[in-house]
Amino acid sequence: MQLFTRQLMTAGPAPEALAWATEMAAAASAKMGTEVALWAAGFGAPVGALAFTARVEGIADLMAKAAPLAEDADYQAKLAKGAEIVVGPPQDSLATPLHGDLGDPPPVGAMAVVTNAVIANGQYAEAVGWGIDVAQHVTTLTGMPVGLMMQEYGAFGQLTWIGIGADAAAIDASAAAMNGDAEYIKKLSAAGNLFVPGSGQRSLATRMA
Numbered sequence: 001m002q003l004f005t006r007q008l009m010t011a012g013p014a015p016e017a018l019a020w021a022t023e024m025a026a027a028a029s030a031k032m033g034t035e036v037a038l039w040a041a042g043f044g045a046p047v048g049a050l051a052f053t054a055r056v057e058g059i060a061d062l063m064a065k066a067a068p069l070a071e072d073a074d075y076q077a078k079l080a081k082g083a084e085i086v087v088g089p090p091q092d093s094l095a096t097p098l099h100g101d102l103g104d105p106p107p108v109g110a111m112a113v114v115t116n117a118v119i120a121n122g123q124y125a126e127a128v129g130w131g132i133d134v135a136q137h138v139t140t141l142t143g144m145p146v147g148l149m150m151q152e153y154g155a156f157g158q159l160t161w162i163g164i165g166a167d168a169a170a171i172d173a174s175a176a177a178m179n180g181d182a183e184y185i186k187k188l189s190a191a192g193n194l195f196v197p198g199s200g201q202r203s204l205a206t207r208m209a
Contacts, residue, residue, distance in 0.1 A: 001102050003149060004056050008090040010048045017085050021050050022209040024082070027075045028052070032065040037105045037207055039112065044203030048087075051205065055102055059094070093151055095160055099132040100139075100147025110207045111165045113174075118199035119157035127194040131159050134187050138163065141181055142174035155199070171204065 010017035018040065025038040034054055041049035056062040069075050106112070119127040128150075135146040144163050151158040165171040178184050 001055050001097065002058060002152075003095045003097075003102060004054045004062055005093045005095070006052045006090050007093070008050055009046060009087045010050055010085050011087045012085060014048070017048065017050070018208060020078075020082055020085055021052075023078055025052060025209045027072075027078055028054075028069065031068045031072055031075060034065055035105050038209040039205040040208050042111075042204040042206060044201065045205070053105070055105070056094075062094075093154060095149035095151050098128060098148045098150055098159075099135050100145060102147070106164050106207055108207050108209060109167060111168060111171050112205045112207070113161075113163040113165070113171065113202065114205060115161040115163075115202045116151075116200070117159055118155050118196040119159065120193055120196050123194045124157065127157075127159065130187075130191060130194055131161065134184075135161055137184060137187060138174070138178060141184065142177045144170065144174045158199075 010021070021038050025036045028036040032054070034056070036052050036054045039051045039053065041047075041051070054062075054065075056065065128148075131148045135148045138144065138146045142163075144165050146161055146163040149160045149162065151160060163174065165174060
């Protein structure tokens with residue numbers, strides 16, 4: 001199972017953009033036969049950033065599921081409505097889990113902490129091992145499930161950690177636990193030269209539909 005993500009930027013009134021994106025997620029879910037989730041970026045990403053996610057078995061499965069969308073006039077009409085809402089071309093990504101089970105999509109209202117970093121040359125095995133260790137430690141420490149994935153396209157060697165919290169209070173509690181845990185801080189310090197300097201990025205997103 002892999003995680004397909006389509007990221008896009010919207011402009012104009014936020015309620016209109018969200019309403020349009022919610023329609024798109026519902027239409028895509030119905031036609032593709034799989035749940036398409038809509039996420040709105042919070043901190044760590046540009047205001048107006050949205051993302052659609054779906055669980056797929058690979059590119060062939062994704063193409064098969066998406067094929068009916070191209071032939072559906074209603075879906076295409078909804079897509080055309082977004083021409084004045086979406087700024088620039090969307091960006092697609094496909095990630096393979098290295099640790100943790102994707103399972104079912106989180107419910108509406110859940111929040112995701114997404115952390116990305118690019119492995120430095122020659123540090124592949126060490127960085128993946130470190131990444132799994134950190135994901136396991138945070139899950140044990142906070143009770144918040146954290147998975148580690150490898151991005152198949154884009155920057156080579158990009159790892160993505162995704163931690164899912166039930167709500168904002170859960171996110172706050174997990175952050176407080178990590179910041180106050182000496183072992184977690186020690187593990188971060190041990191990252192050393194495993195990753196490309198400056199490649200680390202963390203953002204927060206909320207499932208909207």
